[in-house]
Amino acid sequence: MSVPISQVPAGPVPVPPSLRPVLARWGGPGADLPALPAVWVNAVGGTTFALRGPAGAVFCKWAPAGTALDLAAEARRSRWAAAWLPVPRVLATGADEHGSWLVSRALPGRSAVDPRWLARPQVAVPSLGRALRRWHDALPVRECPFDWSVPHRLARAVGDASALRTPPPVDRLVVCHGDACSPNTLLGEDGAATGWVDLSALGVGDRWADLAVATVSLDWNYGPGWQPVFLDAYGVAADPVRTAYYRALWDVGP
Structure with missing residues (x-):
């Protein structure tokens, strides 16, 4: 099997312009900056940002348009699995011509x-x-x-x-x-x-x-x-x- 290249980024990651209003809503003041620390970047271009705002600690996943990441599918599956196991609670989803996003509440651990x-x-x-x-x-x-x-x-x-x-x-x-x-x-x-x-x-x-x-x-x-x-x-x-x-x-x- 090929070795994955998903990893924790070394520094701040540029925030896609269309994602900035989403981050500002869930992350509070300063979350719409041009670059933010990200907790994960994956092999096909997706990025996960950690935020703390009015709703508490949340994560926002971003998938650029044209990638294989299907955040709408992840949201459906997370909502289903939540009846039996601790998985991220979906707070918001959305998409535009630039990509899609998924906001979920942080889990402990x-x-x-x-x-x-x-x-x-x-x-x-x-x-x-x-x-x-x-x-x-x-x-x-x-x-x-x-x-x-x-x-x-x-x-x-x-x-x-x-x-x-x-x-x-x-x-x-x-x-x-x-x-x-x-x-x-x-x-x-x-x-x-x-x-x-x-x-x-x-x-x-x-x-x-x-x-x-x-x-x-x-x-x-x-x-x-x-x-x-x-x-x-x-x-x-x-x-x-x-x-x-x-x-x-x-x-x-x-």
């Missing part, structure tokens, strides 16, 4: 790739395994209106998926997170999961679609050797066939 947790993988990694199992056990497959099955994903693939037309049999159908990389789980001061973010691909699929991505993400963020610890905490044995298949499927368009 820090990303699992916060420096505190990068320095303590022996705590963070098993917590991530338990968190993903909690996610898969909590969300009801029969009530989920969203799809993340192999046929659905192959139909949207942006790379050569010809070798992926025959997937392995489904191990267990769950409501997948859809981007179970380490940064998208928040951990509290005791190391336990406090919430999940970035739900734009949430949908029903084989649990190995999440597990394959979650485990390789550990290498990117904590270094090699942690995948068995994660799987043990989740409560499943390694499955090299399904892992290889779903990592290859991720590479042609998650």
Whole structure:
């Protein structure tokens, strides 16, 4: 799998002009400046700004027009999942010809790739395994209106998926997170999961679609050797066939 380039930016990020009124509304005085500190920039051009204003601590996600980020889809999925698990509460959404935005209330905890947790993988990694199992056990497959099955994903693939037309049999159908990389789980001061973010691909699929991505993400963020610890905490044995298949499927368009 290719290494992601999503990351915490090194300094202030220019604010798109059409986003400035949104930031001013939710962030209070000074939030419509030409540049603001951002907490995350992702591989396809999206940016997340942290704000504190009249509504308290909120995040504003921005997706430039023409990118693959679908913030309206994320808003729908967040509203659905909120009945069962702590996910961002959607406060506002919008779009214009320049891009789209999603404002949500901040959750407690820090990303699992916060420096505190990068320095303590022996705590963070098993917590991530338990968190993903909690996610898969909590969300009801029969009530989920969203799809993340192999046929659905192959139909949207942006790379050569010809070798992926025959997937392995489904191990267990769950409501997948859809981007179970380490940064998208928040951990509290005791190391336990406090919430999940970035739900734009949430949908029903084989649990190995999440597990394959979650485990390789550990290498990117904590270094090699942690995948068995994660799987043990989740409560499943390694499955090299399904892992290889779903990592290859991720590479042609998650």
